Amino acid sequence: MTKPTTPMRREWLLLGIIVLLALAVGARAPVFLTWRNALDIGNDSAILAILVMGQMLVLLTRGVDLSVASNLALTGMLCALAAKAWPALPLPVLVLMACAIGAGLGFVNGFLIMRFQLPAIVVTLGTMSAYRGAIFVASGGAWVNDHQVHPAIKGLPRDTLLGLPMLIWCAAAVVVLALVLLRWRREGRELYALGGNPSAALYAGIPVSRRLVMAYTLCGALAGLAGLLWVGRYSIAFTELASGYELTVIAACVIGGVSIGGGVGTVSGAVLGVLFIGVINGALPVIQVSPFWQQAIAGAVILVSVVLNARADRHRGRQILERPAAALQGASA
């Protein structure tokens, strides 16, 4: 757990940068500062926000889940296929199904990591390709096209409630739940303790293995939900869906100040990280920069923010003799 001052200042700084960025782009292209564009950015960021909340739980435990994008695509494909085969399935069942499939896939990650004491990065690297291949096996390589996607799935992200699309409401609900979990629930606080010092957490009587599996299962469930929403929003499902998106998710976490070394990070910071990426991606086409720049900018931003984080850590005098490879070892360290 961290002293509250530094992360707070960091979040205000990030918020300031986002506002300045939006104003600067708005000065060049006033269309950027309209309500409509804000809604667009919100819509684009909503799925990312859901994924980031899940990834953050895993990062807090000193782990990482590289399989989220494959999980998202596999769950999305399975839901699309199920809805195509049985058009009578009501929406709540589909949502439950998405969360359950995603949670199952996440549980596999958590179980392998906990039971065999394996490093998270390698396990999720393996399940990342395994889940991706499973999509091909499930769909036979075929696409589920616009007219084949069930209207209920397509409708879900588009319906509006109180003037805001459901997609944004879903993301807001997930963020609030994550906030409650990490701030007021014992299970959430135990994640911080576990990431801060796994052996101390064990001695303090925290059920370390159960919390680890919980983090990966929740991350998987959120990825599954995001998969259903993704298929609905873009009304298409195919094998390469959201390929490489796990890097964007991790980037948003790192920019938001969630430490990859575990135990450090706030929900508000992570949401700001998502907004930052959303504003950048929304701004590039508006100021007529080639969208090919997106990835390069995301990479540069990750590097700058981890360097800034490292300096902040040094000021607080932490990590004096900590192994830099500690992040690699997962929670077994």
Added chain:
Amino acid sequence: MKALDTWERVLLALIVAVYVGFGTGIDGFLSPYAVADSTYNVSEKALIALAMALLVVAGEIDLSIAATMALASLAMGFAMKAGAPLPVMLAVAAATGAACGALNGWLVTRWKLPSIVVTIGTLSLYRGLAQVVLGDQAITGYPETLSTWGNGSVGDVIGVPWLIVPIEFAVLLVAALAVGLFLHRTVHGRRLYAIGANPVASRFSGIAVDRYRFGLFVFAGLMAALAAVLLTGRIGSTRPNLAMGWELDAVTIVILGGVAIEGGRGSIVGTVLAAVLLGSFTFALGMLNVSGIVMSMIVGALLIGAMVLPRGVRHLRTRFA
């Protein structure tokens, strides 16, 4: 060391099983030409896996290595377009690879950052730069010599037609020998194990830990450049998605080869055997018309199995001992 030997024997047995099993099942799988063919795809991956093995032994990782290949190939392409002769093109590729590796190394050593975060960032940065520069274009028209290096066999070059060992595989063998001797027969190699096992203790015992780390990242960049030259020559073009996702294949080879991801353990023999195993296995699946994405699924499952198996065996052994 004993356990490592056992693992390498397992790998060897698996390779034999693949050749015997698929050899009896698929016509022509055991013909010398097919065996030579099966090494092409894996040779380039094994080259970057060698550098990755050194990094992992020293407790680091480089996920940007495939993106570095794309940038090195790109730089070589631009050098060619500017009218540079072949040696200059190669030098440009090597310099680009070394520069990419040096940036990784600088960020890791100067700012004390975990290499996984740094190289996820540079993966995005390097791949993104390749996309910015090339867009949806490709660079083609490479000289004939490059194509020979990528596609030719050693026999063609030295005038012995029956020697059909591909040049790429010969390069891999030479590189593996050099890296293996470095890791297992020099004091520098022993120091890499020490750094991987305990970097703090290594520093206190007088090893210039950061200098070794930096050197390893630069070496990874150079190996990426070498692999990029061979790959570009073989396929004859540079695209921004060149070698996309190969960093995962390289990590898979290293882990399958018995190198411990937490550092301090592993051998080059294991890495090369794992590369050959993966190469022959995927080649056999290819002959059976299994699609690439299913292959990567099987490789992913193999990666997890390779880690679970030894731990499961150890678990059983302690239970029944």
